[in-house]
Amino acid sequence: MAALTTTSYAILGWLSVRPWTTYELAQQLRRNLRFFWPRVESRIYQETKHLVTEGVAKGERSYVGRRGHTIYSITPKGRRALAVWMRQQNDRPLLEFEGLVKVFFGASATPEQLLAAIQSAKVLADEIQAAGVIVAREYLEGRSAWPDRAPLSGLIFDFLWNHAENLRRWAESSQQEVATWPTSSADKKTERAFQVFRTAIEQDEKRSRG
Amino acid sequence: MAALTTTSYAILGWLSVRPWTTYELAQQLRRNLRFFWPRVESRIYQETKHLVTEGVAKGERSYVGRRGHTIYSITPKGRRALAVWMRQQNDRPLLEFEGLVKVFFGASATPEQLLAAIQSAKVLADEIQAAGVIVAREYLEGRSAWPDRAPLSGLIFDFLWNHAENLRRWAESSQQEVATWPTSSADKKTERAFQVFRTAIEQDEKRSRG
DNA sequence: GCACGATACTCTATGTTGGAGTATATCTAG
């Protein structure tokens, strides 16, 4: 019997609110968690079944015409499992950033290719913020489906929005720098990097003193 | 024949510099890419073999006493593959953040549990910046193994350092907020969230106007 | 000479992706 994963609890969390079909569950996970817990649809279909074998959810089969669907709901054991999870150690946030890998091996790339690699950060930033603006307006204009969730949503929003801001800021400033490289000198390029290093160390020292 | 993945190219990138043993490769990947392309050691051992079957690397077996080791080097086909990769589309950065999932379902958690979930961001921020300070000093004091890499390292450093700054800023401000919740009101908590939403929308509007 | 850390791997269960494949139900435009 495999233990439950964060993906299991992400589904269980939704089931703790009300019963859902897997399709709806996949939709909610996609809409709400995609930027910090992305999982493909087929994984959700697998995992709902797993939740049932673990006894933390139960599925009820019904039909609309000849097409069946399963509505899942949480069991008392599921609620207890969710509470136990909340008490457990948290994994550190995990980042995978192919564009940065290309920058790392940028000696084998052209400046144009570096520009494109960096661009992938901006694309994500735009996506996050486009979604964010919609959510923010829904809350502010009282059109949100769960207005009570505003305080929690605010925390998540704060993280994601500023994550996006960092992605964008970095992308723009890095693209600007790389654009100068074809006509720049090694010294100039190195000096820019040293500037970055110095700023960071100053920040760090200020923090350890303060 | 499975296509090469970013992990393949991450290894190939190292091999484009000089030949390495898998142990050294795993070490370099860990030291240099762990914050934006983390892969377990056993994966590297698997993948070096795969690179050989794909013809992009070759392995030379030798012995120190009775213990063997394999030194991998890149082939001409490997260099071409690396160049092709550089031209290809980039995946968007990917984030997995269990702590945020717990915050999302925070209705089922205690404030202390939320505090702990948020803390996981700070732990990573400290890790990134502790590693960053060492690297920055190495470059600034001329003790770096590859001083020529400074311009590229500067770009990567800039992203990671500020990613860490955002993690820390968010963690501290969110923990401060959550700490008030046991004695706060729903209105106050919602107002804080609305403040976050409004700031974001203003930022967004300023950007689209400017 | 021995303990311990570094080097050099292998193995396995399970999680996960991404894409293809297969239906049926419902909505929308003509």
Next chain:
DNA sequence: CTAGATATACTCCAACATAGAGTATCGTGC
């Protein structure tokens, strides 16, 4: 009214990936 598009509701598979355990040998410091 009907055809085509879109939404709903799944299944299947190869390959990537993790985490942790397991197994050796080599080199260094005491």
